[in-house]
Amino acid sequence: MVTIKNIGFIGLGNMGVPMATNLVNAGFSVQVYNRNAQKAKDFQQTVDIQVADTVASLVSTSDVIITMLSNDAAVQEVYGNLFAAGAGKASIYIDMSTVSPETTRQLAATAAEKGISYLDAPVSGSVKPATERQLIIMVGGDAAAFDQVQPVFAALGKSSTLLGASGAGNIAKLAINLFLGITIQGLSEAVVFAAKNGISAEDLLPLINNGPIGSGITKLKTSNIVNEDYTPAFALKLLKKDIGLAEAMGMDTPTGKALSATLIDAVEKGLGDDDMVAIHRYLTKFIS
């Protein structure tokens, strides 16, 4: 049984920064690595963390390593470097990025050969829930490792659920993001239709939010739509990545395919770095 005190954290993006901050606030000793080293140095000005120059150096100092990276390619590159670093102190690796279950299973198999437990633990919830320790963590992998890292998950989210073998966390996550994307596209289409016929977003959205079809996400994104503020919390290109992963696993349902077409075209038209709610911008600017 590992007593977890030292955590190596890799990936200081929109999600990584609040998550690493919460680990420090929960009392863990946190050492971070980020590809763009300046981001790690800037982060060190605000939070009591140590900065590593290489991912490999985390292997010898950490009890547990957590990654929060963009996509499959990033995760494969970083774990390649971790595995190449050889045996170290860390015996549990947790990838909290959203990636394909196939990549997860491959990396988990390599980790197992080295005696390391590998959990896929993607999260539901964006920057605000990450900041408020309200993430929902869905996990695939070994039950004993899942039990051991409970204090870590408790510092990051409001729930963690072991769903099955390696890859199960990412399967659940892709299903949730399919629903998320369809919801945002549906909401945007309703707003665009209303606006075209004389009802403003400002008037329509409270009606939606106050009724049975209002939800956490419709409420969260209302001010973005009303103010046409597409500052990224969850970048549209990342949602496109997730829907692409779902398609690669056989998602071929009508609304999901329509969502996929929207996201591909929106990225081609330069909206990939906007928040996913820029589906509204896409419909306003290019479709309607």
Ligand code: NAP
């Ligand atoms: P982000 O802001 O784009 O940050 C991505 C991080 O990955 C950065 O630290 C980046 O480093 C690093 N990275 C990318 N390629 C790399 C490589 N080849 N080698 C090393 N590091 C690399 O992404 P995010 O919004 O935090 O999302 C992270 C993950 O969580 C994604 O899988 C996303 O789908 C998932 N997720 C996001 C949200 C959300 O609302 N944002 C919610 C749930 C799940 P640099 O700083 O050097 O670029």
